[in-house]
Amino acid sequence: MTIPSHTSVGIVGGGPAGLLLARLLHRAGIDCVVLEARDRAYVEQRQRAGILEQGTVDALRSCGAADRLDREGLVHDGIELRWNRRSHRIDFPSLTGGRRVWVYAQTEVVKDLIALQLADGAPLLFEAPVTAVVGADTDRPVIHYTHEGTDRTLTCDYVVGCDGFHGVVRRAIPEGELHTAERVYPYSWLGILADVPPSCDELIYAHSPRGFALHSMRSPSVSRLYLQVPNGSDPASWTDAQIWDELEARFAVDGDWKLDRGPITQRSVLPMRSFVTEPMRWGRVLLAGDAAHIVPPTGAKGLNLAASDVVVLARAFAQWAATGTNAGLDAYSDTCLKRIWRAEHFSWFMTTTLHTAPDQSAFDTRLQLSQLDRIAASPHAAAELAENYAGLPVG
Known part of the structure; x- marks a missing residue:
């Protein structure tokens, strides 16, 4: 595989957010490179979320990544709440106009996306840890990374950090430009x-x-x-x-x-923690998924928020590639944060309603x-x- 030295979109992180974004960009004809610090086996075995919202399933279907999900995923039309030795079922379709959720582990989503990426997508490099992202405020930010024992650089039109809470990309944004809320x-x-x-x-x-x-x-x-x-x-x-x-x-x-x-x-x-950093874009660097926000798992929002981020981002990049306008990219942070804060509130509500605090x-x-x-x-x-x-x- 030839490793390019320049790409339109450099994606740091080969988890579900980075892989889904790469797949959506590939379908839109936009070149990108995905850099993942871990090896393939580690990424495919990383246990995380297991509930997919209707919108996440729709996104996977739209880019041809839901064949196995549709065969093996477990469709759920509700959840059961229990308290005081009683139970109550919440029926999703009747209360939401037909929306439902699927039980399909994040590990399986990642396996499906990796297989597609390696078969016909943009370059996906495992064991390629990123050491720094520089030039976020220029029109050619640079990713510094290591692969197969060699220090390399990748210049990009845009860099997207899908590398999680402890990732490198968020550090490319000057500390004074970010505002963090946490619980x-x-x-x-x-x-x-x-x-x-x-x-x-x-x-x-x-x-x-x-x-x-x-x-x-x-x-x-x-x-x-x-x-x-x-x-x-x-x-x-x-x-x-x-x-x-x-x-x-x-x-x-x-x-x-x-x-x-x-x-x-x-x-x-x-x-268990809640975390949001904003804005999710500074210069030519954008954040998605856990790099920008974390929710407690009680509301099953983490993977789904990451998917919604990259769906919005893929649309913005498609607009940029087709027309040259940055309007969608300029609106990316504000657009996503509205949904993120609603999900943060819901996750907080589910957590504090169902857990017993020490005091x-x-x-x-x-x-x-x-x-x-x-x-x-x-x-x-x-x-x-x-x-x-x-x-x-x-x-």
Whole structure:
């Protein structure tokens, strides 16, 4: 493969945001190069999100990246809320005009996009860590990176940072030009993968005096479950039996529902935080996905926000390539931030409504239960949850 020294769009980061952007640009006839610091195996095995909004699925379909998703993805028309040993189902299609979500792991989305990129897309370089991006305020920003033991440079018309919260590209923007808002939550998630068929047809979000729990799945034979735990918890300090016992206690509901148990194959602790940096563009450098924003996973927004960012960005680049106008690129940050802050609010709402804070009072708990009762009783409150969960319009 010939590695170009110049490209229209240099994309740093070969996760779902960078790969989807590359695919959309390829379909629009815009040249780009994707630089990923890790090797292919690592990227394809990185466990992250598993819920795709309607808009994300539409974007994958539009660029020919949804064949396997449509065959293997699990379509979900709702979620179940549990509290005080009762349950209530939120039906998405009836409350949103037909929108729904899909269970399809981020690892699978990444595998699909990598295969397409390597088959017929723009250059995708693994093990190509970027060391710096310079000249953001010029018309030819430069990416400095290493590949196969050689220091290289890539000049670009634009650079897009899809390299996550700890990435390099955000550092190309002068510190005084960025404004950051952040919240760190006083609890984490202990997440497990288990070789057991899911005990539910749709996701269960459980509020409990013992803490939050979530029952999800990766496939018809693999369950994905989460427990709220204190920050700093060691996943190895829990035995398998303790994890299953605690999950069973938090999911407890009146009736004959039963939590099936199986071998736990993976476990990890996930900290919870909200983070937004703005603007998402400075000069010829743009940020997308986790490089610009992070949400707690309770609302299933992270991957979907990244997808919506790059859909807006791909449209703006298509306009630029076709007409020479920068109007879409100039509006990119403001356009995306409107949706991002709504998703941040929804994720905060789901998190604070369902989790038990370490210093939580009886008053706080009654407010949570009142809110859950309201969702169960009011179609308007249920519709607000459903519309946000299934995904607000992009752009």
